[in-house]
Ligand SMILES: Nc1ncnc2c1ncn2[C@@H]1O[C@H](COP(=O)(O)OP(=O)(O)OP(=O)(O)O)[C@@H](O)[C@H]1O
């Protein structure tokens with residue numbers, strides 16, 4: 001495992017003349033005591049972690065817990081008051097101006113919740129803006145911007161102006177803007193915070209599938225536990241500037257480090273953690289009903305699966321196709337998959353997990369998760385099921401199945 005980012009005893013105290021505050025901090029005074037004594041805020045309070053290359057590392061915590069401060073330490077916008085922050089084994093606080101400029105301009109890109117698009121420039125030129133600042137020639141930056149727009153599904157909007165786009169689309173532009181820089185590291189500070197729930201879920205899925213392709217190191221900040229569980233290879237829970245626990249979703253849910261984490265997990269609507277939607281994942285590949293036999297075989301091979309879910313307009317679930325049936329069609333030189341689409345097992349997204357288990361046990365393949373309009377949201381696989389909370393909750397015992 002290649003360590004991309006590492007924090008060692010990282011402390012960030014805001015303000016000038018931090019010596020006194022740091023001394024008090026090292027003596028073990030609390031954040032509020034330090035504010036009272038010195039007027040200074042401890043933003044990050046002695047944090048240690050390692051983030052592996054290609055990992056999605058989620059930072060979650062209440063407002064003011066220090067999430068953004070931590071991000072700004074990673075890209076060198078803030079310097080540690082004590083301790084160190086390493087990117088590619090280089091201590092950020094030891095970089096010179098030129099190296100810092102490269103770190104922020106080339107190695108790291110940021111995506112924010114609110115960012116300003118330039119209103120009089122096309123979407124392409126908005127996306128290309130960072131490259132322009134970097135001095136990339138016009139042709140090349142337009143080409144790369146358009147490639148980034150394809151990645152986020154906005155290629156048809158490339159010549160439009162920002163005012164013509166919806167909020168969700170603008171957020172995609174923000175993502176394209178970061179992707180175009182082709183930095184190793186993406187820092188995302190509540191990028192989906194302003195989106196409504198459905199679009200937000202869609203963006204999460206897109207980020208996951210995009211990440212399979214681009215394999216960046218992503219540090220993703222959120223308030224939302226659902227989002228954290230869904231996106232994070234590992235999750236760090238922050239409180240008052242400190243990290244209370246770091247682990248995979250499963251580790252944290254099944255073994256909270258302390259009472260605070262336990263409360264935190266419960267405080268945020270446990271029923272949400274436990275519904276079908278929250279543990280579903282977007283499958284590696286799906287197929288549209290209008291697509292053909294060769295595409296089907298290609299995708300099955302790519303995803304190493306013997307079946308695919310078939311989606312119609314607006315991601316409505318149509319059914320599934322089995323590899324053996326597709327192969328028969330191929331033999332008969334048929335191209336359309338329409339005749340072999342089978343019914344599939346599905347559950348509504350808000351079904352609580354207790355009710356999902358029996359469905360999954362009886363399902364022939366993985367279970368499709370649908371919203372109230374029959375739109376496909378993802379699948380629950382048998383392995384996901386094993387990772388759920390049920391055991392800890394003393395529910396109806398899925399461990400044996
Ligand atoms: N520029 C600053 N100067 C002084 N104090 C600051 C500054 N920025 C943040 N703080 C303080 O540092 C602490 C951590 O803030 P931070 O913005 O990192 O929290 P956060 O977890 O990102 O919160 P939110 O979820 O609201 O974005 C807070 O107490 C905040 O008031």
Ligand SMILES: [Mg+2]
Nearest residue numbers: 067068069189
């Ligand atoms: Mg913040």
